[in-house]
Amino acid sequence: MTTSRTQSVPGVSASPVKRSPLTEALLNRRLWLGVLGWTVALVIFFPIFWMVLTGFKTEAEAIADPSLIFSPTLESYAEVQSRAGYAKFAINSVVVAFGSTLLALLIAIPAAYSMAFLPTRRTKGTLLWMLSTKMLPPVGVLVPIYLLFRDVGLLDTRTGLIIVYTLMNLPIVVWMLYTFFKDMPKDILEAGRMDGAGTLQEVIYLLLPLTLPGIASTGLLSVILSWNEAFWSLNLTSSQAAPLTAYIASFSSPEGLFWAKLSAASTMAIAPILVFGWLTQKQMVRGLTFGAVK
Secondary structure (H helix, E strand, O other): OOOEEEEEEOOEEEEEEEOOHHHHHHHHHHHHHHHHHHHHHHHHHHHHHHHHHHOOOOHHHHHHOOOOOOOOOOHHHHHHHHHOOHHHHHHHHHHHHHHHHHHHHHHHHHHHHHHHHOOOOOHHHHHHHHHHHHHOOHHHHHHHHHHHHHHHOOOOOHHHHHHHHHHHHHHHHHHHHHHHHHOOOHHHHHHHHHOOOOHHHHHHHHHHHHOHHHHHHHHHHHHHHHHHOOHHHHHHOOOOOOOHHHHHHOOEEOOEEOHHHHHHHHHHHHHHHHHHHHHOHHHHHHHHOOOOOO
């Protein structure tokens, strides 16, 4: 079905502008895709919105009154802060998330470089084996890692969490960097070799600057994964090195769940990473689409 639009110009008779069926179909498709996108976004965002809202309620209102209309209060936030120091847990999360990301990048960049530019018959098999380790349930290796950390004194330490988080994210980091490096034209590195550049010079002065968007997006993803990790933090820490994920779990007690306090603690825990993700979303999208258009 075609639609028309009338344009009026002084001194010229009005004439309808007709859209072709193809143009009409494309406009309808764009409209429905936009509606679908907003619907999915609202469905994903609603639990976060409800959690933030619940944090401003009293415990009685959080349990018995699911209404959106209530008198907001900071009572839950005050009790959460007085019960446990938020700053200590937040500092632990920052140190562990960024420390494990930096260590993962330092290991993954040389590994991805060798696999992308110096492949062997076993390169693809090695990549698949690294990715297959993500299919192993963490609880399957909890006991040996716990005993090992206990014997070497890494339980309830930031160093122990950094090591575990690095090993947890390393397969993904290597895979992403390998993909970005593989898309880079090899002629650039060959030109550098002809000018006398060694391997280290190639990586520092050619590879890293040209693939910086991909490295940045990989690092951002690693930070987010480390920040949200709960299994290892709950089992390998108690008080000294506990991050914000353990901080949230501390508001679950044998007496039950205190929904208002739990929501307030969760909001305080996810707020930094939400702001961080919002500020770096352009860099992440740019890095994830790096090399898609040539």
